[in-house]
Amino acid sequence: MPQKTIQDIFSDYLNKQPIFTNKKALTISYTPEDVPHRDSQINQLGLILAPALKNDRPSNVFIYGGTGTGKTLITRYVTNQLEIAAKKAESDLYVMYVNCKMKRVADTEYRLLAYLANILGKEVPPTGLPTVQVYKIFFDALEERKGVIILIIDEIDALISKVGDEILYNFTRINQELQNIKISIIGISNNVSFIDYIDARVKSALSEEEFVFPPYNAVQLQDILNDRAKIAFSEDRIKEGVISKCAALAAQEHGDARRALDLLRVSGELAERNNDTVITEKHVDLAESKVDMDRILEVVKTQPKQSKSVMYSIFSLLDGATKEKILTGEVYDTYINICSQISLKPLTQRRISDIITELDMLSIINAKVISKGRYGRTREIGLAISKDIHNRVMDYLKKEFYL
DNA sequence: AGTCCACAGGAAGGGCAGGCGA
DNA sequence: TCGCCTGCCCTTCCTGTGGACT
Known part of the structure; x- marks a missing residue:
C-alpha cells in the first residue's frame, strides 16, 4: 500500500463525517437548557434569590458538595435566569462570579479584590498597592452601581484556608458601609467541614441559608450524559452500553458528573482520531486511563523545577520496586543527590516537607x-x-532533567 | 516509667520582584 | 529616587509527638 502523504491525511480529515456536532456540550463550562435531578436545589435557590427582583437583598447562601455535583452549574444557571427576569422587570441586578482556585487570579485577598474591581471596570495593578487601598477601589466601584449585587465566590474554602476568614468578614460588612447597593454572597465549597473553621460572626452572617448537594448516582449520571450526548454527537454514533459505562465509572468515583463528561468526551475523541465511526466500550476503557494520564501530566508539567526534582526523587526510589512505601528522610537524601546531578541548589528539609505536602494534595x-x-x-x-x-x-x- | 528518634509542622522573618505616590 | 506596600518562596528556629526500646 502506498504511503499516505500529509495532504492525504488532511483531505481524509476534511472528508470524514464528524463524530461530534457540538463538543462544547461535554465540557464543564457548558450551561445546558435544563438540569436534571436538581429540581429541588434550583427551586430553593430561586426562592432565596427572588427578592433581588424587587430590589431587596437576598439572604447569603452557602452551598456544599463534592466535585462534579453541580454546585457551580446550578448557581450559574439560576443566576442567569434571574438576570433574564431582572431585565424584564427592569430591576437593577448585577451578578459577579469568581473562582478562588484560579491560580494567580483570585487565590489571595489582594488578587481577589483586584479581580473583582476589574470586573467592575477598575484597573488594579497586579501588585504594589496597600490592601486597604484595593478595598477602597473595589468599594468605590460597587458604589457606582446601584441595586442588588450577587457575588458568587466559588471554591471559597481554598481561599479561606490560605488567607484566613477576615476577608469574608469585610465582605459581610459591605451592606452596612455602602448605602446605594445591597450585596448578597453565595459561597460555594467542596469541603463540608469548612464552615466549622471560620469565625462565628462571619459564619452566622454568611450562612443565612445553606444547602448540600449530594453526589449523583449512576442512573442520574446516565440521564445527564444522555441529554448532553444528544447535543454533542451526531446520530447513532454511540454504541449501546457506552453511556452507562461512563456513568458507572464516574459513580464509583464520588458521583462526579465532571468525570463522567470527561470520559464520554475523551472516548469520542479517541474514536475520532482512530477513524472509528462509532464509540464503543473499548474507547471508554482507553479514555479512563487517558483522562487520568492527562490530568497528572498537566499537573506535573506546570510544577516548578524544585517540585519536579522532589517528584523525580520519590519516583526513582519507588521505581526500584523493592519497596512500596518510602520515608521523608530517604526522599531528602535522594533529592540532595539529584540536585548535585542536575546542578540545582538544594532546599532545606523543612521546605521539602512542604513540597511533599503539596504533591500529596495534588x-x-x-x-x-x-x-x-x-x-x-x-x-x-x-x-x-x-x-x-x-x-x-x-x-x-528524565527528559526534562537530561538524566 | 522514662527516653529518645526523626521527623511534622507552626511562627517569624529575609530577600526578591514589582508597583505606587511623593 | 526613596520609602512603603504587596505576594511569593524560602530559611531558621522552634516545639510537639507516637511508640519502640531500655
Whole structure:
C-alpha cells in the first residue's frame, strides 16, 4: 500500500463525517437548557434569590458538595435566569462570579479584590498597592452601581484556608458601609467541614441559608450524559452500553458528573482520531486511563523545577520496586543527590516537607504521618497514580532533567 | 516509667520582584 | 529616587509527638 502523504491525511480529515456536532456540550463550562435531578436545589435557590427582583437583598447562601455535583452549574444557571427576569422587570441586578482556585487570579485577598474591581471596570495593578487601598477601589466601584449585587465566590474554602476568614468578614460588612447597593454572597465549597473553621460572626452572617448537594448516582449520571450526548454527537454514533459505562465509572468515583463528561468526551475523541465511526466500550476503557494520564501530566508539567526534582526523587526510589512505601528522610537524601546531578541548589528539609505536602494534595503521591517508635516520626510516602502513569511521568522528568 | 528518634509542622522573618505616590 | 506596600518562596528556629526500646 502506498504511503499516505500529509495532504492525504488532511483531505481524509476534511472528508470524514464528524463524530461530534457540538463538543462544547461535554465540557464543564457548558450551561445546558435544563438540569436534571436538581429540581429541588434550583427551586430553593430561586426562592432565596427572588427578592433581588424587587430590589431587596437576598439572604447569603452557602452551598456544599463534592466535585462534579453541580454546585457551580446550578448557581450559574439560576443566576442567569434571574438576570433574564431582572431585565424584564427592569430591576437593577448585577451578578459577579469568581473562582478562588484560579491560580494567580483570585487565590489571595489582594488578587481577589483586584479581580473583582476589574470586573467592575477598575484597573488594579497586579501588585504594589496597600490592601486597604484595593478595598477602597473595589468599594468605590460597587458604589457606582446601584441595586442588588450577587457575588458568587466559588471554591471559597481554598481561599479561606490560605488567607484566613477576615476577608469574608469585610465582605459581610459591605451592606452596612455602602448605602446605594445591597450585596448578597453565595459561597460555594467542596469541603463540608469548612464552615466549622471560620469565625462565628462571619459564619452566622454568611450562612443565612445553606444547602448540600449530594453526589449523583449512576442512573442520574446516565440521564445527564444522555441529554448532553444528544447535543454533542451526531446520530447513532454511540454504541449501546457506552453511556452507562461512563456513568458507572464516574459513580464509583464520588458521583462526579465532571468525570463522567470527561470520559464520554475523551472516548469520542479517541474514536475520532482512530477513524472509528462509532464509540464503543473499548474507547471508554482507553479514555479512563487517558483522562487520568492527562490530568497528572498537566499537573506535573506546570510544577516548578524544585517540585519536579522532589517528584523525580520519590519516583526513582519507588521505581526500584523493592519497596512500596518510602520515608521523608530517604526522599531528602535522594533529592540532595539529584540536585548535585542536575546542578540545582538544594532546599532545606523543612521546605521539602512542604513540597511533599503539596504533591500529596495534588494526588500524585500519598503521604501519611506514621510513628516508628524508637526510630522516630515521619511520613510514609507511596504513589497515588497507576504504574502506567508513573512510567510516563518518569520519562517526562528524565527528559526534562537530561538524566 | 522514662527516653529518645526523626521527623511534622507552626511562627517569624529575609530577600526578591514589582508597583505606587511623593 | 526613596520609602512603603504587596505576594511569593524560602530559611531558621522552634516545639510537639507516637511508640519502640531500655
